[in-house]
Every structure is written in C-alpha cells, then in structure tokens.
Amino acid sequence: xxxxxxxxxxxxxxxxxxxxxxxxxxxxxxxxxxxxxxxxxxxxxxxxxxxxxxxxxxxxxxxxxxxxxxxxxxxxxxxxxxxxxxxxxxxxxxxxxxxxxxxxxxxxxxxxxxxxxxxxxxxxxxxxxxxxxxxxxxxxxxxxxxxxxxxxxxxxxxxxxx
Numbered sequence: 230x231x232x233x234x235x236x237x238x239x240x241x242x243x244x245x246x247x248x249x250x251x252x253x254x255x256x257x258x259x260x261x262x263x264x265x266x267x268x269x270x271x272x273x274x275x276x277x278x279x280x281x282x283x284x285x286x287x288x289x290x291x292x293x294x295x296x297x298x299x300x301x302x303x304x305x306x307x308x309x310x311x312x313x314x315x316x317x318x319x320x321x322x323x324x325x326x327x328x329x330x331x332x333x334x335x336x337x338x339x340x341x342x343x344x345x346x347x348x349x350x351x352x353x354x355x356x357x358x359x360x361x362x363x364x365x366x367x368x369x370x371x372x373x374x375x376x377x378x379x380x381x382x383x384x385x386x387x388x389x390x391x
Contacts, residue, residue, distance in 0.1 A: 255354060261278050261280070265278075266383035281378070283316075285332035289319070298330070308333075312335070332356055353377055357375060362375065
C-alpha cells in the first residue's frame with residue numbers, strides 16, 4: 230500500500246511539473262526590476278522604476294496599481310500557440326476598473342522587441358489590453374501595462390501579492 234502511495238505522489242508531482250509552462254512565470258517591463266528582486270516592497274520598486282510586472286495567470290502590477298486576473302482561460306492565438314485570456318480587476322489610488330486582457334508568448338511585437346540580435350531571445354510575453362489600447366515593440370508607456378515583458382526567474386507572484 231505504501232508503494233502505491235509513493236508512486237501516486239511521484240506521478241502527481243511529475244504531472245504538475247509537466248503542466249507548468251511559460252504562463253506560470255513572472256515577467257517584467259524593465260530588467261532593473263529583476264535586479265532588485267528580494268527587496269521588501271516590490272510594489273515600491275515598480276513605482277520607483279515606472280515599471281510593471283505580470284504573472285499571466287495571476288495578476289498585473291504597476292506601481293500602486295494591482296490587477297487580479299480572473300476568469301482566465303487558454304485560447305489558441307493567431308500565431309498557433311496558446312495564450313491567456315482574462316478579465317483584469319484593477320485597483321489603485323483613486324482608480325478602479327475592469328479590463329479584458331490577453332497575455333501571449335508569441336507575437337510580432339515580441340519579435341520586433343528582440344530585433345535582429347543574434348542568439349536565442351529570452352522568454353517574453355506581451356499584454357494586449359482593451360483599456361490601454363495598442364501595444365507596440367516600443368518602450369512601454371508608464372501609464373499603461375500593455376506591452377512586451379521579459380521573464381524574471383528571481384520573482385514569483387508572491388513577491389507582489391499583499
């Protein structure tokens with residue numbers, strides 16, 4: 230009986246690991262955020278740097294603004310990969326709103342943001358937002374979370390959830 234229990238536990242761990250994908254990571258708009266991982270208040274770090282962070286199945290954080298992603302589900306993208314569709318329930322000082330967002334790991338703006346550089350690009354995602362309008366490969370507007378983000382392995386969603 231114990232062998233069955235251990236085998237079952239190992240199987241569940243391996244299935245859980247296999248199910249993890251690029252949408253379980255944290256991505257940041259500015260690499261300087263990742264360099265400051267471990268500081269007590271990552272919200273203050275985002276505020277200081279006018280940066281944003283996203284965990285595609287959890288939330289979006291931008292300075293004093295926090296958005297919880299609800300009703301998340303996966304859909305096929307125009308590029309043939311899966312992407313996260315969600316409703317963002319956002320709150321900040323003097324601000325509360327709902328936004329429909331898509332977080333994708335494959336887009337023309339991600340390709341443009343990497344450019345013609347040699348080598349393998351880092352893991353990146355792009356946030357598309359109905360509220361914040363067009364996303365481009367250009368530098369992100371500090372008042373908007375739409376744009377391209379780079380993975381930061383040093384951070385987890387827990388670093389931003391209060």
